[in-house]
Each structure stands twice: as C-alpha cells, then as structure tokens.
Amino acid sequence: MSTLDADLLHAHAQGDAASLVTLYQQAAAQANDTEAVAFYLTHAHVFAMEINHPDRDALRARLIEMGREAPLGPPRPPLR
C-alpha cells in the first residue's frame, strides 16, 4: 500500500475532511488517465463542499471544465 493510500484510509477513519480534500487532489495529480483524475477530483470536491474548504469553487470549476460537473443552481427562498 502506498503512503497516499494509507493516508487516505487514515483520513477517512478519522473523518478528517480537510485532509481528504488535500489527499484526493494529490491522488488526482498522480493519476495518469482522465477517468481517474475525474474520480479523485470528485471526491476532493465533495469533501471540500462539506466543510466549505477554500478549494471548493476551484475544484467545481475544474470538474465543469472537464464536463464532469454542473454549475450551481440559483438559491432557494424559504418555503413560508
């Protein structure tokens, strides 16, 4: 098992979303095919959204550019 794999498993076990954002971006950087890159960036984006990570918007933009994600819809007003 690579160090990156071990670190990812550890971060998952700890529920450490900030580390997951970083580690999945590292995994994407090391991947050598588009499918794998999109897969890892998707995970980085999900955890970035969950914790409002500074990389969130950039990750979404990159996935949109790759044809893998859609822009956000408009805000929803409260149902009163």
Place this chain on the structure above:
Amino acid sequence: MQDHPTDLSAVRQPIAKANGLPNAHYIDPATFAEERDAVLFDNWAGLAVAADVPEVGDAVPLTFLGMPLFIVRDREDNVRVFQNTCRHRGMILIEEPRRIEGAIRCPYHSWCYSTDGRLVSTPHVGGPGQNTHEGIDRALLGLIEIRSHIWMDVIYINVSGTALPFEEVHADLLARWAEFDKPLHHGGSESSFTLDVACNWKLAVENYCESYHLPWVHPGLNSYSRLEDHYHIEAPLKYSGQGTLVYRQLKDEAGTTFPDFADLSDKWDTAAEYITVYPNVLLGVHRDHAYSIILVPQSTEQTLEHVNIYYASSETDEDLRVRNAVQWKEVFTEDVFVVEGMQRGRHAPIFDGGRFSPAMDGPTHMFHDWVAAQLERARAAPRAAE
C-alpha cells in the same frame, strides 16, 4: 371497540349543552391518525424553537408524528425545516445535532445539499467521475422543504401545505399581542426543559386554556392570584386561553426584577395572558418575560412538553432566570397529575366526553369545538384516491 369516525355532533353544541370529544380522541390510534392529518398536518403546528439552531449552519434532527425532519439555520440566516431524507435512496441525512460548515453530505453515496435545500452534487451519478446525468435533474431533486413560519421564536409547520398563510390564520392574535412582537432573548440552557407526560396532547391544551383549576391545582398562586382576578380569552375557531389582572414580577432579595419589554401599554403593568395557538402551542406573555410550550405528540397517550423561556434583554440575572424557570417548572409539573388522570379516565367506556362549566370552561370548549371543526372539514373533503 371504538366508533370510527366518531360522532362530533355533541361537541359542536353550545357550551351549556355540549359534551367533550369522545374517548376515541384520546385512546384510539386510528382517531389519533385522523387528528394527525386533519388537525396537526393541515394547520400550523408547533415543531421547535428557532433558539434550537442559534448559529448559521446549526442543524437539529427531529421526529414529528413519525416524520423524520431537521431544522437548520441556512447561510442567509433563515430557519428552515426539511425532511431528513436523501432524495436518492431515502437515507437519513442528519443523525444528531451539529454545525454544518458547508454542504449536507449524505453518508451513503455522498449526494450533497446546500443548507437552502439545493441538490449541489451527485458524485458518480453518471458513472465513475461523471457527476451529472440527463436523467437526474438536480433542480427537481432538492430536499423536501416543509412550509414553516416563525412567530414568538416558535417554528410552526404546515405539513400539508394547504393552510392559509400564518399571518392570515392568526391575524387577530398577532394584533392582540403586537406589543410583544419584538426580539425575544432566550434565557439559555436553564430556561429550557421538557416534561414527558402520559396523556394525549390535547389534554394539555384543555387544562392550559382555563383558569377554573387554578385554586385547586395551583394553590400557591392563590395567595395573590384569585380566580376572580382571571378572565377568559375566547376567539371562536381561532384561539383561546386565559388572562390575569394581577401578575406580580419575580424579585430577588435586593428587589431587582427582569427588565420590561419596551413600550408596553399600561395594561401590562399587572396583566399577563396565556393562550393556546391551535393546535399545539401554549404561550404566555408578561411584562418582563414570555414562554412557549410546544406539545409534541409521541403516541396516542404520550406527549412531550418542550418549554422555553424568553426575556426582553440578553443581559438578565442568571440566578433570577433560574428561579423563574424553577417556579414555572413547579407550576407545569403540578398539572401533570391532572392531565395524566384525565388520560386514564378516558378509558372508562361509558364516559361521554364530559360536560363543561358554562361559566368557567369556555376557552376549553372552544378548543374542542375547533378540533371537531377540523375533523368535520377533513371528513367532508373529497379524497383524491376515491
């Protein structure tokens, strides 16, 4: 065996001739389910208080009449109510109270929702690394929001979505208490408590509405608040309750009181009012504090009473707040043997719903009449499946 549907004709008579709701409305699960839909879901029912989610991102899961819900304070500071269910495979989204930093991520397949309910991510929904699919229209798959309205810090919900707007339904009451339509400051943890009572939720309303029982059940109040110092509050088919003309402020040893709400009229120097916002919210207002009791039915014969106390200022004396909370808890606890006793009494098969004092029970009969009216409305409505 209970008659179902029940005969409500006696309930709707003038008070001098009326009987209370039949026993089935207190002990029969089928009638409880009928009331759930017609009385609680079709109207504006109390669910929780906005103070339960004080900061942006705070979320609290709740179960209301079997429905998994959560309340959340969204990024724009709006308190909202959603079904606590992912639109994908129905997984529960939020298991325990917590602060949502960004999006709500389903723990199953990680579909993500913003705090305003938008579906913002559907990872791998179109295959690995492909997060969109033409069959998944995110605009149609946001969280199911429950219609809500906040007044006096209480979160009211209209589950069916069919009620008139809250401000219309309760226009008279909002006008009556317009002087209290100002910021309420929750008294903190010691000003929040719950009573678990073995009774149908309506019995707590019925007892709260009338002052008839005060000298017998709350003799401590009798020292300064006599029966004749109380008046009925009666708005037929809208709300009911009671008021007192001799409210006395709590004081500490130095004579310090809580600060008053600003700009109250002279009436409130000594008046206090206690009103049920039909169906299930009991409110009390005084010159220096207010409270809500939200009745959350757990079953036909079990109810949680969630009490929250508020003040005119965020700067009040903690010891005095504790004394006030203890005092109210004593009063509310004194009522428990009554509502639980009435609950047990409802298992007497020949009991006819009971009679009302024409002079003293008007506000309580008014609640029975309103419940009966809700049921009659629902029974008369055509059913979609038929």
